[in-house]
Amino acid sequence: MDSPATTPFSTLIRTASHEQHTEAENSSFMSDMLGGRLAVSAYRRYTEQLWFVYRALEAAAPALRDDPVAGPFIRPELARTAQLERDLAHLGGASWRDALAPLPATAAYAARIEECARTWPAGYVAHHYTRYLGDLSGGQIIRGTAEKTWGFARKGDGVRFYVFEEIPNPAAFKREYRALLDRLPLDDLEKQQVVTECKRAFALNTAVFRELSEEFPLSA
Ligand code: HEM
Numbered sequence: 644m645d646s647p648a649t650t651p652f653s654t655l656i657r658t659a660s661h662e663q664h665t666e667a668e669n670s671s672f673m674s675d676m677l678g679g680r681l682a683v684s685a686y687r688r689y690t691e692q693l694w695f696v697y698r699a700l701e702a703a704a705p706a707l708r709d710d711p712v713a714g715p716f717i718r719p720e721l722a723r724t725a726q727l728e729r730d731l732a733h734l735g736g737a738s739w740r741d742a743l744a745p746l747p748a749t750a751a752y753a754a755r756i757e758e759c760a761r762t763w764p765a766g767y768v769a770h771h772y773t774r775y776l777g778d779l780s781g782g783q784i785i786r787g788t789a790e791k792t793w794g795f796a797r798k799g800d801g802v803r804f805y806v807f808e809e810i811p812n813p814a815a816f817k818r819e820y821r822a823l824l825d826r827l828p829l830d831d832l833e834k835q836q837v838v839t840e841c842k843r844a845f846a847l848n849t850a851v852f853r854e855l856s857e858e859f860p861l862s863a
Pocket residue numbers: 653656657664667668669673674677772773774776777778780781782784817845848
């Protein structure tokens with residue numbers, strides 16, 4: 644087995660978070676959503692939670708652009724807030740902002756992102772990785788299901804969050820992203836702390852799913 648010093652960091656972080664990934668994927672909210680068992684109101688509420696998360700990630704971006712650790716990850720083609728706002732306007736109408744409220748788990752998640760952005764750029768990278776690399780991967784499966792279940796136009800309003808117009812080749816983009824992870828200028832201790840923060844990021848996502856499934860239990 645390779646030591647952490649020789650294993651590429653991108654491999655380390657993926658392997659270390661594998662269990663949390665499986666847990667998030669198999670959460671009842673995700674299973675119900677991918678199984679086509681949820682009403683569009685649940686999808687709307689979920690999309691609202693994403694808005695709080697991406698607002699936290701992306702409001703911090705300008706201040707981190709020149710940071711030696713987080714700066715290389717700040718890529719305008721990843722930004723999702725505008726797409727989420729279009730989806731929410733489609734789902735909730737012009738007054739979509741009026742009903743907007745974060746679940747307690749979402750507020751805690753956004754607060755942790757903001758804290759990392761302010762005080763620990765490498766921790767911010769852990770959150771960045773957990774969301775954006777996931778969106779470029781499994782996010783595409785969620786889009787397909789959402790289009791089928793709720794009748795959104797393919798890659799249209801309602802699912803624009805999942806469409807990265809400016810990333811025509813996600814596989815190549817993910818390879819470059821992993822190369823950035825591998826070049827992170829961090830010592831082994833801080834790399835380990837980033838892995839721990841990544842697991843925390845997954846746990847924060849799972850907590851949001853848990854609260855969503857409490858709000859939208861299946862009647863069956
Ligand atoms: C049911 C929901 C999900 C499905 C079906 C799914 C599926 C996938 C798949 C197939 C990959 C591998 C893509 C590849 O090897 O290129 C992947 C990667 C990833 N997913 Fe998910 N995922 C789901 C939920 C999540 C959630 C909730 C998160 C975190 C918020 C997440 C974060 C990630 C990350 C960070 C990666 C990249 C791993 C790496 O290559 O380093 N996923 N997902």
